[in-house]
Amino acid sequence: MAGVEEYGSELADFRRRVEELKSARALPQGEPMSALDAALFELQHVVDVLWPRYVQLLAASGRHGGGEHPDTREQQLLRALFQRLPMPVVLLDRDGVVRRLNVAASELFAIRPGYASGRALTGALNHGVRAAFRSQVAAVARGEGARSLRVRLLGVPDPENPAGGELRATLTPLRPPREQRSAVLAVFQLAAQNAAAPATRPPGDVDGEVSVDGAPVHGDLVTRPPALSEMTRHAELLDLVDDMASELLVAASAQEAVERAAAVLQERFADWVVVDTRTDADGPLRRAAVRVSCDADPAVREAVAAQDPARVPLVVDAVERGREALQVRPEAPGVLGQDEGGAPVLVRTEASSLVCVPLELPSGTVLGALTLLRTGGRRPFAMAEAGAVSRMARHLALALHRWS
Template structure:
């Protein structure tokens, strides 16, 4: 404490001397050589004396409080991870800073994947704006609050129906953070598809390889084989190769299939097919989606220009596929939980069209292996289009 007082006194004296030097600029004759020498001396004093003293004081403070603080932080981290309720630490925009194990299980997100992403992407589209507003208000120190939110279909509840949560928000300032964060604690709101309570027994881990992964791999191989046969067998299916491919993927690989074809000579895209689910969310909006111009869809336009594939799990931007005539985002109309936008590119790099695949409800999101298979099929479709 005495060292800190001495350092503060020296710093005060230094500031007084600097103020006197600044005052000499107003004297007749301007700045004199003696004053310049004094200013250089004061700068050297800061570099050689004051700054090293500050570093010594900071190091002493860290050594004095370091071990205890580290132990306390380790305890707090362990408590945070072992809390039975899902808990997330958010910034004022709803972006996840960290989440505990229960939250990663609830939202189906790994901690490393969730960090830096907005948690609102896991909520139903109509809930997102209100949730962002409440988080921002709490971060502005306008008081803690609770609200009810609905998760996107397919998260936590499977096919049992919508899942609602009570989310309690409160402002916190974690150690080392320069800005206020928001602590979000989630609790089941009851009703169909509610989250299981802590009293329900957990399923024991399955030893050995996951049969689901093996089955998924076999299904992808079968799909690739069927796609090749569909594109080669023109006699039994005289339609465009793009339409034949879309029909094969519809239902089997994706709930929604949007097929867009480039005009001859590299012209703009035009929508040639929209295959919607036979029933369920968004099926009645197929005609509205088919009537929209693909050029108004940022994600499709980017795939056509850059020739790169886009995989979105719980897409955050509801306008990624454009909007309907009344301004409603098309992605919200489909209630898609994941999407895959695949350009139909030739080996030369020319893009002949774009396939957009959407999954909804309790269906698992697109995985990297499925995205890789879709890219291979898109090359086959592009070659078949060129040949036709």
């Protein structure tokens, strides 16, 4: 039975990887080559591995494996060494989900260990390399040998440094004690062009503490007073809420209120602003406004504007269930729905973080949804910012109700 269960799990993994490869159609021309290579690799895996294993399972029963008991002190020593390694190291399962990462990796990907555990590492990588990275991780976990590939962090390319954000990922199999399935140890190195960049502070000082912006961190707890930058950001949010309310007060119609609100948010707060509305609680949703910077691809803007909001999962959750969503490095390509060609909008917009909140009246009636996106390497939405968006959404809902 163990062999059958492992084979079924491998088939499920293969199916998920194939679904992700489909999203490569949304990438700009020239970028999907790594995804195409990964697709050919997966097809060859079916021919060389999955089918012979299926025939073998029909003829023989699975075998159960065992493990040795590790020494407790040895494990503690290895964990300490893992955390102290100066290079970014991540322990992944066969799906690319983070099981453990050291301090250097936490700093490289700008995520805390407690948040990263149980989440796919591909969320921190550029959309164009996610499928290839996941495919190679799965191959290493299957025991097909160590691999090395180039990946790129999710961020805005630097024209003066084409290799900016590019990493060399080295993948090697690792069998944890008392486990039947292999894990993957991933080591990341900066590309050669970045080797001359100033070194970051080594993880851990003489007292065994890690610092973030000069403040000591004990585990996941940052023991520091509010910084001036945080106070400034809070004041900026208050100004934004005030300016938004002022624009809504001078609007002469519901559509003008939507357009004024979208303009304020896009100019000062988000890269993409999408507003979906309906006239009453039972009415159909329509896409009332789409605002994006002038340097965005017009074809992508038209595709987003032509979407049916009723087919966008996040919008449906906000309107029908009143749910608010804050996602940083969203992993599921379908959260923002698809365009008319079936390509995921999340991939086409290159969104790195998003907020979606309902336009809800005090009575509980929901008149639509407000969706904001930030793209590339821009700072992701924070909890405080999501709270401000929720307040502005209530103001917009009251303005819409005024003309309903």
